[in-house]
Amino acid sequence: DAGVTQSPTHLIKTRGQQVTLRCSPKSGHDTVSWYQQALGQGPQFIFQYYEEEERQRGNFPDRFSGHQFPNYSSELNVNALLLGDSALYLCASSSDRGQYEQYFGPGTRLTVT
């Protein structure tokens, strides 16, 4: 089991563009959470997907949206990119019965210029 995987590793986009980040959860996990980690900060919760629906959401604007597929993989979409969206985006997977034990992927480093 490769654990949680994310793609791409790095991404450079221009202000105003749109981006899609991808995540495959650890085998046996059905819940995916997304976090944004700005430089020098701890990760901040964006939202969580379970049964292909957004179950919880943090304090992020509607420009941030997501999707979960039947195989539990997930996408994070960010529209109308701002310079402030530059960050490491982390995906974490867990089982619905073990929400607190979240396993993190390596992250996608997004740079907005």
Added chain:
Amino acid sequence: AQRVTQPEKLLSVFKGAPVELKCNYSYSGSPELFWYVQYSRQRLQLLLRHISRESIKGFTADLNKGETSFHLKKPFAQEEDSAMYYCALFIQGAQKLVFGQGTRLTINP
């Protein structure tokens, strides 16, 4: 408000010396607290959780509800302990982890 505070951004100790990384939290519910560690060029990984009361890699952490703290301790630091450490609080209703800003621990030889 739900908040996790790690007052030290940087902590440097000598090999063999005791280590204590501080974590304080603010939460009205029953806290579930964790320590995550990120070694250089590796992903964030769970180090320990208070509910299991286990010792991982020589580290322990005790939940002190009176002081709302969950400090991470190790009696004798090793060079391989150098890493970024994050304290995190699990919020049951919101199903999310709230992280502190992290402490970069450096163990000097």
